[in-house]
Amino acid sequence: MPCDKWTELVDPISRLTGNQASNCDKLAHMTRGRIGARALRDLLGDWRSDAPAYESLSDRVRLLLLDGRISTGIRLPAERELAESLELSRTTVAAAYRRLREAGFAASVQGSGTTTQLPHGRPGLPAVTGTLIGFTHASLPATKLLSTVLDDELLDDYRGHFGTLGYDGIGQPELRAAIADWYGRRGLPTDPDQIVVTTGSQSAIFLAAKALVNRGDRVWAESPSYPNAYDALRDAGARLITTPVTVEDGWDLTSLEAVFQRSAPTVAYTMPDFQNPTGRSMSVHDRERFLEAAAAAGTIVIADEATSEMDIDRRAVLPPIGTLADAHGAEVVLIGSASKQIWGGLRIGWLRATPQLARRIATHRGSSDLAVPVFEQLVVSRLLPRSAEIAEERREQLRAGRETARTAIAELLPDWTFPPRLEGGLAAWVNLGAPVSSQLALAAHARGLLVAAGPRFGMDGAFERNLRIPIAADPENLQRGLEVIAELWPSVNRLARPEFESYAGTVA
Template sequence: MTRGRIGARALRDQLGDWRGDAPAYESLSDRVRLLLLDGRISSGIRLPAERELAEALGLSRTTVAAAYRSLREAGFASSLQGSGTTTQLPHSRPGAPAVGGTLIGFTHASLPATKLLSTVLDDELLDDYRGHFDTIGYDGVGQPGLRQAIADWYGRRGVPTDPEQIVVTTGSQNAIALAAKALVSRGDRVWAESPSYPNAYDALRDAGARLITTPVTVEDGWDMAALEAAFQRSAPTAAYVIPDFQNPTGRSMSVRDRERFLEAAAGAGTVVIADEVTSEMDIDRHAVLPSLGALADAHGAEVVLIGSASKQIWGGLRIGWLRATPQLARRIAAERGSTDLAVPVFEQLVVERLLPRSAEIVEERREQLRAGREAARAAIAELLPDWAFPARLEGGLAAWVNLGAPVSSQLALAAHARGLLVAAGPRFGVDGAFERNLRIPIAADPEDLRRGLEVIAELWPAVNRFARPDFESYAGTVA
């Protein structure tokens, strides 16, 4: 894909196995709509010419033209003579009733604000904020007080840190993007898990990475033999990993697997980008596992740690950070001006006051996530008994559920028509896999979880009826 346009072959790969029992043009139109709703294709992207896509998919040009017309009529595309067909998201969805009159979103695994947030919004905070009015209000690394608070937070987790190793960012996604930009050149191989956090895939690709992946599964965790072989064979420039409560599988790396991972990275000269955003989303793991940053030196590995206040404190606080060597931190700070100049001061002051109370917040989150996990488990057992809820889900923000049939995309599209936003399983892969899976956010309100799953249960018989037997061996769909 080039900026502003997607080629016929790239779109074919994104579509995966899109054919269903509906007429071909409807199935094609539906799958493109889902790619847009999932974010796998952006709004404003020019689609391939009708003839090019027809040749790539083995269809008639008439079929592709009908699919494009269907997209335009539904508000998901527009056309100008001589400019082709461009994707868009409709401003409204007339005729698509929301669940119970209210839109429910299963696409974001996030919690509401911690109850401690309001306790720091006082006159003292405002006075501190006013004290910054005579400054220019931004810098490339973050407020000194917050950087010290983050360094102290790492120290409590067994990773001694100096504030000069910290760069404060506008959320963890910005941190991942900055790290990728600093470490990756166009065409470099970069290793990542599969499935994984889709926005990380996007950031790595935007930096020019050629992604190579090995599996992580709900049942077995990381395939370490495949991972080690991939590092030896490809010597990736960087590696992106979520070692604790992995998104979306919920798995955590054992200590031995962490050591093997770092040994493989060090042997290949690979810099590790370790996403620790969910590291403290513990429900009942009953084990304190070391940060990759705490193990790195012993194995000769370089590790960049990614953190965020947005999951632990509140998504409305767009504060993230990265921990790197002082040299890399300075390089990132010097280069970030092309993307953003700084982070809002007020939000930094808020997080500075709350990070020392992270233990209290962790306990609050533990109870919220336990309630969500049990609500989802009970609702699925009752309403969707053929689905497989993870037997071992000790923390994290979501459950990676196996549907037993490769219909995740069809289900997501049907749910959208009912006002329920669901990210299809392939959103978390790189090659159209994971049609058998759906990510259910246990961070959602238990009542919303129940209501959303009731809608899915109503849709399930009709969606499952059209699962084709030949899909049963579809490579990569079981996770």
């Protein structure tokens, strides 16, 4: 499709949703391995700091690479093109590109321009001081129950599979039965034939997207949302359209219904319970409105329930969204994960669909993997029946993390706003009060703290005022990490003060 036709088709939706992703530069980024100057400018956001312009520019591009907002192997805009877009001199852009090449984040080939890459070995972070602390993954250590099932009986069962080929495209029967029982206990009767086991929930999202999305299809997703889900949907060829979900108000159902009615997305991706990163859960009323809108538009819903068991003290008793689907005529594919409940080292996820759709999805796995490791499946099949015990253990861990983060932020970072109703989930979507999330993440990298900037969870540089703080982190590391941020905050926050506005518009 020609670029002008693409823009003509998508721009009305962009205006309705506030999503400005669909322009020619971004189309080129997706289809020809390059990113245009306007698209890069949007991703850069408020990139200037009190460092020289070429350093600030190269640092922000490096952060976009580390965050995954720009892929490796992408050709950056020509120096003159980017200089004009950013109102800089070509010398400044050339110096920024040279700094990226020297740090291993770019390479130049004569006739091909400057292409992004990551340095060999550890991905080129600045020299760090002290022990590395990671805030980029919202996940918990292994449940204490894991060691209780690693016994001789499990090993004997494992040995019993040695006579097989070890390849099973849908999952071991005992695990699919355990997953079906898990759904049954949650009020959703399920047959094992409805289950496809995958290597983690991300693999399940990827498989569902590959089976359900054709290149160019419109796909709805929340904003902000789980960034790897955005990536999987884009890889399947989706044209993403979004509507907001906020800490304060949850889902904007009015905008969602308008988008569904107008654009009839092929697929909709949602996290109805303890949404990542906001932590919000859909009310029963919102679940019903959402499903009605999807059914009316003929949209298949991919409901990611990877965090559904991460309840701390949610006051409402909410039915799983799958239990409401039939009453509203909606088709829902459910995504689940043992990696969040049990341990990230057990790469086990699954999806639940109708038997026919489950078989259709399973046929697409050959290009990504052929089967799921047998041993991990046997482990999970023994632990899922004890999910209530695991949920209680997680509840106490997450409560401790939430209170550590809430207290530390109130004491060390009083300008920040901690979510007033964080009833569960693995992270807090904190408002910084200033659009400096990327700059803060970059400064934290240099201090040995890995933080995903707010825009990683949105599109087109949005959410610079937000930072995801993982309450699943060890409380001691959580406290230390927030202390590092508190030390950096005064210098980073200066960039948002009015006296810096004139600087932001200068030409270097």
